[in-house]
Amino acid sequence: xxxxxxxxxxxxxxxxxxxxxxxxxxxxxxxxxxxxxxxxxxxxxxxxxxxxxxxxxxxxxxxxxxxxxxxxxxxxxxxxxxxxxxxxxxxxxxxxxxxxxxxxxxxxxxxxxxxxxxxxxxxxxxxxxxxxxxxxxxxxxxxxxxxxxxxxxxxxxxxxxxx
Amino acid sequence: xxxxxxxxxxxxxxxxxxxxxxxxxxxxxxxxxxxxxxxxxxxxxxxxxxxxxxxxxxxxxxxxxxxxxxxxxxxxxxxxxxxxxxxxxxxxxxxxxxxxxxxxxxxxxxxxxxxxxxxxxxxxxxxxxxxxxxxxxxxxxxxxxxxxxxxxxxxxxxxxxxxxxxxxxxxxxxxxxxxxxxxxxxxxxxxxxxxxxxxxxxxxxxxxxxxxxxxxxxxxxxxxxxxxxxxxxxxxxxxxxxxxxxxxxxxxxxxxxxxxxxxxxxxxxxxxxxxxxxxxxxxxxxxxxxxxxxxxxxxxxxxxxxxxxxxxxxxxxxxxxxxxxxxxxxxxxxxxxxxxxxxxxxxxxxxxxxxxxxxxxxxxxxxxxxxxxxxxxxxxxxxxxxxxxxxxxxxxxxxxxxxxxxxxxxxxxxxxxxxxxxxxxxxxxxxxxxxxxxxxxxxxxxxxxxxxxxxxxxxxxxxxxxxxxxxxxxxxxxxxxxxxxxxxxxxxxxxxxxxxxxxxxxxxxxxxxxxxxxx
Numbered sequence: 001x002x003x004x005x006x007x008x009x010x011x012x013x014x015x016x017x018x019x020x021x022x023x024x025x026x027x028x029x030x031x032x033x034x035x036x037x038x039x040x041x042x043x044x045x046x047x048x049x050x051x052x053x054x055x056x057x058x059x060x061x062x063x064x065x066x067x068x069x070x071x072x073x074x075x076x077x078x079x080x081x082x083x084x085x086x087x088x089x090x091x092x093x094x095x096x097x098x099x100x101x102x103x104x105x106x107x108x109x110x111x112x113x114x115x116x117x118x119x120x121x122x123x124x125x126x127x128x129x130x131x132x133x134x135x136x137x138x139x140x141x142x143x144x145x146x147x148x149x150x151x152x153x154x155x156x157x158x159x160x161x162x163x
Numbered sequence: 164x165x166x167x168x169x170x171x172x173x174x175x176x177x178x179x180x181x182x183x184x185x186x187x188x189x190x191x192x193x194x195x196x197x198x199x200x201x202x203x204x205x206x207x208x209x210x211x212x213x214x215x216x217x218x219x220x221x222x223x224x225x226x227x228x229x230x231x232x233x234x235x236x237x238x239x240x241x242x243x244x245x246x247x248x249x250x251x252x253x254x255x256x257x258x259x260x261x262x263x264x265x266x267x268x269x270x271x272x273x274x275x276x277x278x279x280x281x282x283x284x285x286x287x288x289x290x291x292x293x294x295x296x297x298x299x300x301x302x303x304x305x306x307x308x309x310x311x312x313x314x315x316x317x318x319x320x321x322x323x324x325x326x327x328x329x330x331x332x333x334x335x336x337x338x339x340x341x342x343x344x345x346x347x348x349x350x351x352x353x354x355x356x357x358x359x360x361x362x363x364x365x366x367x368x369x370x371x372x373x374x375x376x377x378x379x380x381x382x383x384x385x386x387x388x389x390x391x392x393x394x395x396x397x398x399x400x401x402x403x404x405x406x407x408x409x410x411x412x413x414x415x416x417x418x419x420x421x422x423x424x425x426x427x428x429x430x431x432x433x434x435x436x437x438x439x440x441x442x443x444x445x446x447x448x449x450x451x452x453x454x455x456x457x458x459x460x461x462x463x464x465x466x467x468x469x470x471x472x473x474x475x476x477x478x479x480x481x482x483x484x485x486x487x488x489x490x491x492x493x494x495x496x497x498x499x500x501x502x503x504x505x506x507x508x509x510x511x512x513x514x515x516x517x518x519x520x521x522x523x524x525x526x527x528x529x530x531x532x533x534x535x536x537x538x539x540x541x542x543x544x545x546x547x548x549x550x551x552x553x554x555x556x557x558x559x560x561x562x563x564x565x566x567x568x569x570x571x572x573x574x575x576x577x578x579x580x581x582x583x584x585x586x587x588x589x590x591x592x593x594x595x596x597x598x599x600x601x602x603x604x605x606x607x608x609x610x611x612x613x614x615x616x617x618x619x620x621x622x623x624x625x626x627x628x629x630x631x632x633x634x635x636x637x638x639x640x641x642x643x644x645x646x647x648x649x650x651x652x653x654x655x656x657x658x659x660x661x662x663x664x665x666x667x668x669x670x671x672x673x674x675x676x677x678x679x680x681x682x
Contacts (some may be wrong), residue, residue: 011500024332028170035298035405037331039196039274045533045609049501060408062298062331065476079500 003056005064006118006140009083010075012046015027015111018136019075020051022115026124027055037062048079071161073114091162094118109148116152122163126153164386168171171335173302173328177236177266178203178305180337185212185343186236186262188228190221192581193273193610194240196329197268201238202613205622214503214613214622217548217581218243222250222265226319229261230355231347234310241269241282242547246582248285251319255289256365257354257608258317261347262310263292266322268329271445272473275609277547279472281446283400286321286423292368292376293321293423294385297404299333305420307338308385316372316379323422325445327402327473377424385420386429394438397483398430400450403443406479414483425450427457434459441465441483509675510602512649513573514539516656517600520663522569525555527583528574530609530677531602548578552586556595571598574631577607577615584639590668591640598662598669599641603632604677612680633672642667649673 003074006023017038024036038051052064074080074095084093087112094117096110104113112133119129129149130142136143171179177200181189182327189204189212191197204212215221218239225235237247244267246379246622251265254591267285270276286293294309302324309320325503353361382385397407397416404418417433419425432441434454442451447470454462466486469478479489504511514534517524518541526532526542527550544554555572562570574583579601587599607613614620619629636644641667655673662669 012502024170028334035331035333036168037327039326045502045505045530059333060405061476062327062333062402062405063466063475065409065480068476070524082499090609106280 001056001163003054003059004070005068005088006053006071006073007064007069007083007086008051008053008073008075008114009079010049010111011079012049014049014073014075015108016049016051018072019111019115020053021131021136022112022132023053023118023153025135026119027053029128029131033057035057035059035062048082050079050083071118073118075110075114092121094121103151104148105144109145112131112145112148113152116149120153121159121161123160126150164642167337169335169337170198170332171299171303172330172332173299173324174199174268174330175203176299176303177238177306177322177324178207178238178333179337181210181236182207182676183338183340183678184234184307184310185341186234186264186310187247187343188212188225188233188235188237189238189244189268190215190224191238192216192218192221192243192246193607193613194243194268195610196245196270197238197240197266197324198327198610198613199329200236200266200268201622203625204236214615218247218615219250222247222254225263226250226254226257226259229259229263232345232351233261233341233347234263235261236264236266236306238266239268240276241267242375243267245280245283248547251285251291252289253357254319255291255369256357256362258365258368259313259319260317262313263319264306264309264313264322265319266324268324268326269446272326274326277545279446281449282321282323283422283449284447284532286323287449289321290373291319291321291423292380292421293318293323295323295401295402295429296328296420296590297399297418298328299331300335301420302328303335304338307341312379316376318372318376321423323401325401325473341559346664371654373424377427380421380424380426381428381674383421383426384590386426387418389416389418391415395483396433396440397443397449398440399443401432401445403445403474403479406474406476407443407474407483410480411483419450422450427453430454431457435580438463438637439463443474443479443482444469446470471532480549502533503534504530505678507678509604509649509673509678510534511539512652513600513602513655513673515543516652517541517571517573517632517658518682519656520659522571523558523566524574525551525558525570525573527551527572527578528609529538529578529602529607530604530616531573531575532609534573541572549574549582549586551581552599553589555599556586556590559595559597569598571600573600573602575608576601576603576605576617579632580616580630583679584635586638587641587668591644595668599670601632601636601670604673605674606677606678606680608677608679612677636670636672640668641670644672644673646672649675651669
């Protein structure tokens with residue numbers, strides 16, 4: 001398979017790191033080679049933050065090449081928009097519609113919802129996400145997060161992208 | 164599938180390697196992108212790990228430990244090595260006994276730093292061997308080699324990481340752990356006392372050691388030639404290897420893992436077979452110049468544009484194809500949202516007060532550097548850790564009487580303990596006049612809320628003596644020390660006005676815990 005590149009875009013404090021960890025953990029358990037790249041530090045004080053995930057058979061670069069984004073995951077609309085020009089041909093944008101956002105229990109769940117939306121779209125089972133979540137989230141928050149995941153999985157729309 | 168494999172960041176990989184390869188001491192000072200190494204090392208009880216008040220102290224402690232035969236790792240960001248430069252230069256002369264690795268995490272692209280100095284130059288400067296991993300997997304494996312080199316050649320090893328390896332994750336293949344159950348002891352040796360006579364002798368040994376290291380580098384598996392097609396040879400250093408493999412998988416590539424001393428004899432042999440050599444380096448032409456100095460003339464001189472900033476796959480492509488940036492990159496630079504102080508941050512209240520008083524503010528390194536941005540515009544200099552205090556007094560000393568009174572220094576609690584205290588002592592000793600504001604949020608906040616001597620908590624979150632900053636200032640001889648609650652703005656304003664009219668060295672401590680720490 002050709003390496004697939006995922007870029008998650010948002011603002012510091014939105015939980016991009018957790019979103020990216022869940023995705024990587026699921027892909028890791030599936031046996032993909034993965035490189036993930038993000039920058040901690042000053043940028044986390046509310047500024048623009050991205051996390052880049054490249055996965056495939058053998059992956060070298062932790063950074064996505066020019067016009068190489070296959071999946072653009074938007075935690076924030078404006079932040080996502082900045083990266084649209086870097087989409088690959090046929091690149092896919094995933095985010096939450098205002099309606100979907102309003103249905104979430106908490107604004108804090110946007111990160112997990114977007115991760116679930118992406119993983120669902122590449123054919124990952126819900127249980128696999130739960131397994132990943134347990135590695136990073138305290139027991140008391142598992143239920144809230146899994147409700148979010150279930151919400152995403154219960155929607156009718158069933159786009160499945162080949163990877 | 165995942166047996167013996169972990170998905171780790173470069174920093175986590177170093178911590179795991181420390182555990183697996185017999186490291187007993189880990190010490191450093193927080194700084195992006197190095198912070199997570201010690202945080203992860205602290206999870207293992209077999210390693211004694213600590214936050215030191217600054218990088219110099221950290222390195223000195225580790226040197227002492229390694230003199231007894233113990234393996235030690237010191238971690239810091241690139242500019243931290245400037246602080247630790249004194250012991251770094253000299254431990255090159257004394258040598259070590261147990262393996263000593265100094266991890267320097269550089270920040271090409273200046274994501275969260277004051278500059279993008281290329282610390283590879285320090286290896287040459289101190290005549291210390293240097294390893295440069297290109298991935299988290301190598302960040303793990305090379306620690307084993309680094310300890311071996313350190314002990315075999317009686318030398319500290321500089322371990323140069325960059326932000327893109329520290330903060331990127333990859334699959335790490337675990338190796339068999341090395342058991343180290345030695346009993347450590349201190350044996351007196353002449354080399355540990357660097358009197359001039361000893362140092363002169365040691366310098367000769369250092370030069371000889373470099374020759375041996377050169378041989379080692381020429382034959383080491385850390386430097387590997389991967390065959391390919393064409394007349395151009397790529398030489399990679401650190402993460403650029405990964406970009407090159409993505410963009411130019413067909414090209415022959417010499418992957419440098421030990422970049423000081425370079426495998427010069429090996430390169431001389433290979434170079435003849437190619438029309439041109441291109442060094443894929445981040446920042447300085449470190450390898451390029453070394454090759455040219457050694458009479459390898461078919462090296463491409465990189466366009467100076469590539470001396471600046473972080474590399475990425477696209478830039479590697481433009482370097483190899485055009486030796487220029489603009490040819491394939493026509494990016495519309497969309498505006499990024501800059502970082503800012505958190506909503507409700509105690510610092511922001513102090514800046515409101517400072518702003519209203521129209522002061523000249525010598526600032527320092529920390530979250531509060533963000534006070535330089537609007538709406539506060541209340542920090543007017545930022546140079547390096549601890550600079551605010553001496554620089555503030557320096558500015559004052561040359562101004563007219565009326566202007567003088569407007570100058571203050573602003574520094575955080577962790578930075579004050581790191582290297583601000585000598586500035587305070589200088590001010591009192593030399594009878595200077597002025598105000599030092601210590602923004603005490605009980606945290607090393609910018610790097611993620613690490614503890615320090617002023618928080619009364621250790622790296623492992625254990626209880627310890629809590630340094631009383633107020634008392635410290637009084638003992639140093641400050642004429643007046645005020646403590647304010649930044650949220651009580653009216654009172655804060657009154658104290659600032661009073662302090663401005665006092666004489667001598669006045670310290671205002673604005674004390675309120677970081678909001679992120681409370682969570």
